Amino acid sequence: MAEQHKFLMDESKIPEQWTNIAADLPGEPLPPLNPGTGQPLAPEDLAPLFPMALIEQEVSMDPNIEIPEEVREAYRLWRPTPLMRATRLEKALDTPAHIYYKYEGVSPSGSHKPNTAVPQAFYNAKEGVKKLATETGAGQWGSSLAFACEMFGLDCEVFMVGVSYDHKPYRRAMMETWGANVHRSPSDLTEAGRSQAEHTTGSLGIAISEAVEVAAGSEDTKYALGSVLNHVCLHQTVIGDEAIAQLEMAGEYPDVVIGCVGGGSNFAGIAFPLLRKKLKEGLDTRFLAVEPAACPTLTKGVYAYDFGDTVGMTPLMPMYTLGHDFVPPPVHAGGLRYHGDAPILCALVKEGLIDAEAIPQTEAFEAAVTFARAEGIIPAPEPTHAIRAVFNEAEAAKQAGEERVILFNLCGHGHLDLAAYQAFMSGELEDLEFSEAEMERALAALPEAPSVA
Amino acid sequence: MAEQHKFLMDESKIPEQWTNIAADLPGEPLPPLNPGTGQPLAPEDLAPLFPMALIEQEVSMDPNIEIPEEVREAYRLWRPTPLMRATRLEKALDTPAHIYYKYEGVSPSGSHKPNTAVPQAFYNAKEGVKKLATETGAGQWGSSLAFACEMFGLDCEVFMVGVSYDHKPYRRAMMETWGANVHRSPSDLTEAGRSQAEHTTGSLGIAISEAVEVAAGSEDTKYALGSVLNHVCLHQTVIGDEAIAQLEMAGEYPDVVIGCVGGGSNFAGIAFPLLRKKLKEGLDTRFLAVEPAACPTLTKGVYAYDFGDTVGMTPLMPMYTLGHDFVPPPVHAGGLRYHGDAPILCALVKEGLIDAEAIPQTEAFEAAVTFARAEGIIPAPEPTHAIRAVFNEAEAAKQAGEERVILFNLCGHGHLDLAAYQAFMSGELEDLEFSEAEMERALAALPEAPSVA
Numbered sequence: 001m002a003e004q005h006k007f008l009m010d011e012s013k014i015p016e017q018w019t020n021i022a023a024d025l026p027g028e029p030l031p032p033l034n035p036g037t038g039q040p041l042a043p044e045d046l047a048p049l050f051p052m053a054l055i056e057q058e059v060s061m062d063p064n065i066e067i068p069e070e071v072r073e074a075y076r077l078w079r080p081t082p083l084m085r086a087t088r089l090e091k092a093l094d095t096p097a098h099i100y101y102k103y104e105g106v107s108p109s110g111s112h113k114p115n116t117a118v119p120q121a122f123y124n125a126k127e128g129v130k131k132l133a134t135e136t137g138a139g140q141w142g143s144s145l146a147f148a149c150e151m152f153g154l155d156c157e158v159f160m161v162g163v164s165y166d167h168k169p170y171r172r173a174m175m176e177t178w179g180a181n182v183h184r185s186p187s188d189l190t191e192a193g194r195s196q197a198e199h200t201t202g203s204l205g206i207a208i209s210e211a212v213e214v215a216a217g218s219e220d221t222k223y224a225l226g227s228v229l230n231h232v233c234l235h236q237t238v239i240g241d242e243a244i245a246q247l248e249m250a251g252e253y254p255d256v257v258i259g260c261v262g263g264g265s266n267f268a269g270i271a272f273p274l275l276r277k278k279l280k281e282g283l284d285t286r287f288l289a290v291e292p293a294a295c296p297t298l299t300k301g302v303y304a305y306d307f308g309d310t311v312g313m314t315p316l317m318p319m320y321t322l323g324h325d326f327v328p329p330p331v332h333a334g335g336l337r338y339h340g341d342a343p344i345l346c347a348l349v350k351e352g353l354i355d356a357e358a359i360p361q362t363e364a365f366e367a368a369v370t371f372a373r374a375e376g377i378i379p380a381p382e383p384t385h386a387i388r389a390v391f392n393e394a395e396a397a398k399q400a401g402e403e404r405v406i407l408f409n410l411c412g413h414g415h416l417d418l419a420a421y422q423a424f425m426s427g428e429l430e431d432l433e434f435s436e437a438e439m440e441r442a443l444a445a446l447p448e449a450p451s452v453a
Numbered sequence: 454m455a456e457q458h459k460f461l462m463d464e465s466k467i468p469e470q471w472t473n474i475a476a477d478l479p480g481e482p483l484p485p486l487n488p489g490t491g492q493p494l495a496p497e498d499l500a501p502l503f504p505m506a507l508i509e510q511e512v513s514m515d516p517n518i519e520i521p522e523e524v525r526e527a528y529r530l531w532r533p534t535p536l537m538r539a540t541r542l543e544k545a546l547d548t549p550a551h552i553y554y555k556y557e558g559v560s561p562s563g564s565h566k567p568n569t570a571v572p573q574a575f576y577n578a579k580e581g582v583k584k585l586a587t588e589t590g591a592g593q594w595g596s597s598l599a600f601a602c603e604m605f606g607l608d609c610e611v612f613m614v615g616v617s618y619d620h621k622p623y624r625r626a627m628m629e630t631w632g633a634n635v636h637r638s639p640s641d642l643t644e645a646g647r648s649q650a651e652h653t654t655g656s657l658g659i660a661i662s663e664a665v666e667v668a669a670g671s672e673d674t675k676y677a678l679g680s681v682l683n684h685v686c687l688h689q690t691v692i693g694d695e696a697i698a699q700l701e702m703a704g705e706y707p708d709v710v711i712g713c714v715g716g717g718s719n720f721a722g723i724a725f726p727l728l729r730k731k732l733k734e735g736l737d738t739r740f741l742a743v744e745p746a747a748c749p750t751l752t753k754g755v756y757a758y759d760f761g762d763t764v765g766m767t768p769l770m771p772m773y774t775l776g777h778d779f780v781p782p783p784v785h786a787g788g789l790r791y792h793g794d795a796p797i798l799c800a801l802v803k804e805g806l807i808d809a810e811a812i813p814q815t816e817a818f819e820a821a822v823t824f825a826r827a828e829g830i831i832p833a834p835e836p837t838h839a840i841r842a843v844f845n846e847a848e849a850a851k852q853a854g855e856e857r858v859i860l861f862n863l864c865g866h867g868h869l870d871l872a873a874y875q876a877f878m879s880g881e882l883e884d885l886e887f888s889e890a891e892m893e894r895a896l897a898a899l900p901e902a903p904s905v906a
Contacts, residue, residue, distance in 0.1 A: 076459065088604075415868035
């Protein structure tokens with residue numbers, strides 16, 4: 001047989017600790033700010049929304065944080081995920097590069113999101129919370145949290161962006177199958193929803209406001225977020241930790257590590273453990289964060305304090321931002337349409353430890369179809385962007401005549417996103433322009449805050 | 454940690470041979486008949502439709518048939534599939550039974566179908582065929598063959614039942630992503646299609662006729678079938694062979710083996726290797742084939758020679774049948790709506806080696822939702838029927854106070870069938886009655902043929 005294709009590990013190899021990259025950063029990280037006072041946020045400011053265990057993780061500087069046994073137990077349903085060598089793709093691309101991908105699509109909801117949904121549900125249940133409220137756009141996060149809540153006996157209330165609720169009934173069916181209560185947002189269940197009733201198609205910003213209102217208004221209900229925050233990125237590091245062990249099985253180590261970036265958590269998941277290894281061992285690994293050309297936060301945004309949500313209810317976070325009310329064009333990779341990025345990831349980009357690149361969606365889908373024909377997996381719209389970057393690296397290796405090792409995170413499958421492929425196959429998928437003018441408008445509305453320079 | 458959940462094997466453990474259960478049957482199997490002459494079919498009668506290697510497998514009495522290296526190479530993309538112990542489900546059901554499932558949903562198309570699509574494409578390519586034509590209903594088979602053809606450089610032409618083409622655009626997008634040319638059936642590309650133009654919603658029978666016409670009318674095009682035939686059941690036995698090795702890892706052996714039955718191939722895949730073991734070693738294993746109450750071929754059909762297709766173009770096959778033009782009600786498990794069953798499976802049911810049971814779809818989906826909440830996997834509509842039977846066995850074990858071991862085949866995921874769950878969750882899923890009168894009508898049209906008694 002040819003080169004080994006799959007590198008599997010049994011469940012005893014599920015990591016016992018999460019990797020907290022905050023401990024590896026030079027200096028103290030910039031704190032989030034209370035938007036009312038402009039002062040650094042105190043942990044107790046977050047207590048109405050999150051359980052204490054997660055707030056502690058959010059500000060922790062411990063290099064490693066133990067994964068509770070109950071969480072590892074739940075992870076066993078799908079973890080460790082496979083590491084694959086894309087031997088058929090290498091042939092199709094006629095490249096000397098060795099291409100590896102960590103496949104997170106084997107999880108219940110088909111993406112990396114349950115890696116954090118499960119511990120979030122666990123810690124909330126442990127602290128006596130009865131219900132989690134959240135928002136969801138395309139549905140990846142809502143379905144992951146629905147399943148995690150089911151596992152730990154929590155109720156789950158999901159505010160789903162109206163246009164997705166109408167056009168993605170199958171994601172809703174998935175959430176309901178796992179026991180969640182799904183509302184079309186804007187709803188008439190909250191003040192925020194009622195005040196935005198004229199925005200009939202909804203937005204992630206409105207849905208966040210609704211979920212936060214529900215959580216803040218009830219003693220035994222908390223809020224859960226699927227990306228951006230430190231504790232979310234932390235939980236995702238099981239991806240990279242497993243990958244390191246599996247690369248050892250393969251006897252190789254990557255020259256470049258690639259992932260797509262929306263809020264930043266799947267990229268953090270694959271990159272942070274390998275970044276720590278690079279820093280500790282002086283390795284020469286390159287890290288490449290890939291974003292959509294239509295929403296190029298890291299490559300065109302400014303580094304500043306901004307709100308995490310559209311309507312301006314969250315703490316101010318130091319990050320690359322296009323402005324909190326920047327409206328990105330409706331690219332198919334809904335999970336990448338975010339005006340900012342995880343502060344911890346932004347700090348690493350700022351330090352020059354992580355490179356960033358923007359890719360137009362037609363190029364991304366073209367690469368994804370080649371990938372699907374070679375490897376059999378139809379990627380979710382988000383990682384198609386990472387795949388195009390992988391192709392570029394593979395071509396560069398070919399031009400250089402070098403056997404470079406590429407690792408990327410295939411963070412989810414596209415079974416519930418086939419409309420995007422339908423559009424691409426029928427020639428109807430278009431590149432959507434990034435609007436400098438829209439960014440200028442949105443950046444003019446940045447909140448007053450200390451400089452981050 | 455609790456009991457191990459996943460039993461994984463690396464790709465070196467992909468079986469090297471398929472299990473040909475025909476060699477284990479008492480006596481010679483009844484031959485298929487030429488419908489024109491009533492005489493046993495000669496291998497060359499099939500040559501316009503199938504390559505010689507598959508025709509030889511169709512009639513082979515060799516106990517084992519070697520899996521070509523190129524096929525094992527392709528299987529590596531997703532095989533060996535995991536064997537799972539449903540520990541969380543056992544708890545949810547509060548049963549002393551140990552429940553194991555072989556999960557075929559990890560394949561590119563999300564079901565067991567690529568197990569035979571890949572060797573079929575391989576043998577055709579090896580004999581110089583340029584294109585495969587086939588039909589598909591819900592799309593599981595068409596998408597599997599599309600991917601397999603892509604792997605071996607064949608063109609693939611799929612006639613998709615009109616109503617599915619209209620309502621399942623995502624399955625079509627999947628086939629097109631993998632390079633297939635998909636036509637709505639009835640089409641105006643074939644005589645058969647044009648003659649049935651008034652049946653605008655189409656039927657599997659018409660789609661078969663169109664694909665067969667395309668194959669028969671071209672020197673370098675052949676036809677491919679996704680179930681029923683001996684060589685198809687043969688290819689699926691990798692499922693059971695792997696399961697035996699994985700059960701050994703678990704240190705257990707099943708008391709009962711369960712699978713759903715449409716044409717019979719996924720059931721054959723899990724059951725035949727364990728059935729051989731039972732026959733050889735005198736084990737006490739029970740085998741249970743589960744069909745939908747709305748199309749109860751094995752439990753209510755007659756054992757007779759009948760056509761394999763609706764319109765009466767195929768050879769006559771000895772099988773349990775409801776009559777070849779029996780119209781089953783539109784249950785969501787489209788893959789189980791078949792008037793007959795694989796002759797080899799029927800012979801084993803006739804011999805009393807395999808039991809059969811019929812399950813209504815509401816009971817099946819109710820069980821599937823419990824399964825999905827416990828194990829995280831949302832099953833395809835077809836295996837929901839097997840899952841209900843598993844629940845019944847688990848309850849029987851509880852009543853008996855016995856630690857029975859149950860093995861079933863979870864032959865696919867339901868990501869592209871969530872409309873069925875949507876119907877169930879909203880209370881709109883109904884049980885559809887089996888019509889004795891419709892069966893009587895269809896049985897009156899059985900072709901003239903020798904008795905099989």
